[in-house]
Amino acid sequence: MALPNYTMKELLEAGIHFGHQLNRWNPKMESYLFGERNGIHIIDLQQTYPLIQNALKVIRDIAAGGGRVLFVGTKRQAQKIIAESAINSGQYFMNHRWLGGTLTNWKTISKSIVRLKNYDEILNKEDSGLTKKELVGIQRQRDKLEASLGGIKDMGGLPDALFVIDTNKEHIAIKEANVLKIPVIAVIDSNSNPDGVDFPIPGNDDATRAISLYCRLMSESILDGLQVSFSESGKDIGASDQIKEELNITDKSDESVESDDKNIESKDDSNKEVSLEKENKDIDIAKESINESEDVSVSDNKEADK
The missing domain is CATH 1.20.5 (Single alpha-helices involved in coiled-coils or other helix-helix interfaces)
Known part of the structure; x- marks a missing residue:
């Protein structure tokens, strides 16, 4: 498989070229702007197109190497799309609220994840020995933890890359990733701050169609990388001596049977x-x-x- 295909027409139809009003712009974004129209900045898609391609290559290489990608998007119109895209590509997400220290204080976050899993075990038991009032209290605590940490409870460690929608809203996540030298792939609008973003994607970060397009491309490139890693591991496994030994053992066991x-x-x-x-x-x-x-x-x- 190759990287997912997209055209300039798809970018236009998704409204990726629309920025914010002139008075809301960030001067650091000037190099990515084409001009203005009807009091709205227009983002230069001639720059966006190759930058998306570059970001897709990076995310595919990370996935092919067995890396974990964390999708981050807590704004209302991105929450559902972020969760679905991450789940479809077998990755992880934060779509409710970014908890300070999620990356830089992973030990504390991992303890909360353990508590969440313990709550799940208690609630899944048919006879837990708890009263109805106690179960209701545990259910409430579990729901709060699930909303905040449900997307990363199976991550098992720090991610290898972050994909962020809206750098203004997720500036804490970007700072934490920068401290830990985790590469950041982010969509930057005309009012965004591109500092701290390793692989920027200039474009509209508010429209639902635009967010869906970004997430779909990222998800497909991750799946492409996973397929590459599986195919390579399949070749190595087939040629390995361990498999041959296992086959000999099974043959011997069959003979003994x-x-x-x-x-x-x-x-x-x-x-x-x-x-x-x-x-x-x-x-x-x-x-x-x-x-x-x-x-x-x-x-x-x-x-x-x-």
């Missing part, structure tokens, strides 16, 4: 023969006893006649 079956069959046959012999002996004994009784009765009759 066959020999055991033969031994069992031979034992069954011998048991059958022994049981037949016993039955024949019993029959012979019964016949002898019958003959003896007949002889006794005949002799008794002869004596009576005399």
